[in-house]
Amino acid sequence: MNAGNVQYAVRPVPAATLPIAGSDMLFPIHRVYCVGRNYADHAIEMGGDPNREPPFFFQKNPDNLFAGDSFPYPSASNDVHHEIEMVVALKGGGVDIPVADALDCVWGYGVGLDMTRRDLQAKAKELARPWEVAKAFEQSAPCSPLVPAEKIGHPSRGLIQLDVNGERRQAGNLDQMIWKVPEMISCLSGLFRLAPGDVIMTGTPAGVGPVSRGDVLHAHVEGVGDLQVRVV
Ligand code: MN
Numbered sequence: 001m002n003a004g005n006v007q008y009a010v011r012p013v014p015a016a017t018l019p020i021a022g023s024d025m026l027f028p029i030h031r032v033y034c035v036g037r038n039y040a041d042h043a044i045e046m047g048g049d050p051n052r053e054p055p056f057f058f059q060k061n062p063d064n065l066f067a068g069d070s071f072p073y074p075s076a077s078n079d080v081h082h083e084i085e086m087v088v089a090l091k092g093g094g095v096d097i098p099v100a101d102a103l104d105c106v107w108g109y110g111v112g113l114d115m116t117r118r119d120l121q122a123k124a125k126e127l128a129r130p131w132e133v134a135k136a137f138e139q140s141a142p143c144s145p146l147v148p149a150e151k152i153g154h155p156s157r158g159l160i161q162l163d164v165n166g167e168r169r170q171a172g173n174l175d176q177m178i179w180k181v182p183e184m185i186s187c188l189s190g191l192f193r194l195a196p197g198d199v200i201m202t203g204t205p206a207g208v209g210p211v212s213r214g215d216v217l218h219a220h221v222e223g224v225g226d227l228q229v230r231v232v
Helices: 040-045 099-105 118-126 181-189
Strands: 017-019 026-028 032-035 057-060 080-082 084-090 106-113 159-164 167-173 199-201 216-221 225-231
Touching (some): 099 181, 181 199
Antiparallel strands (some): 017 026, 084 106
16 A cells, blocks of 8 residues: 655554464454453353343453464563453444344454453452553463454354363353354444454453463364463
8 A cells, every 4th residue: 555655753563463364464453342241150250240231341452462372471460360262353344333234344253362460450440440451461462363254154152261281271152152242243333433453352251360470371262263372
């Protein structure tokens, strides 16, 4: 694309991207939306209501997503938790998208980790402060290469599980989501203008817990893929 004669006052940071499985193309990331407490058993373990309260959302930064095999333990926390999540990548967008049309916006899927500074999140909850310091830190969202829906369809059931050092820590099924992917897209589009390149992290099943340097996390979503990262 021709950028014309635009001159920037400072050097622009390159756009955030994720790799695409089996392709040299990259997926450009616009925004990252995350849904909270979207599996009933995880809502209960976090002290919430497992019923269909309206979904709530928070955001990570686009460049928090990355496809490397190392997760650097972040500063300022002694209680960093893993949350395995299915990642939805959008090719379309808009506002007020009907549930029935929502899957037309989906480009593909991935396996991600919503890494969380749980101690800072607990303090933020206690003080009714925002969650960014708990959720939107550097490399807080390791992610697998994305796979297009053209190849795998739109997964609505299948195992979602996380092993730490070979031991199963999180296990659930995509069909346990309280708010399904089309409902999440429709709801988000009533709050934000969705756009191609937006990514949605769809919540985590029960079993979240702390990680330590040296741990190897193996995340698997049936029909989508695998992600392995070492905490360094
Ligand atoms: Mn999460």
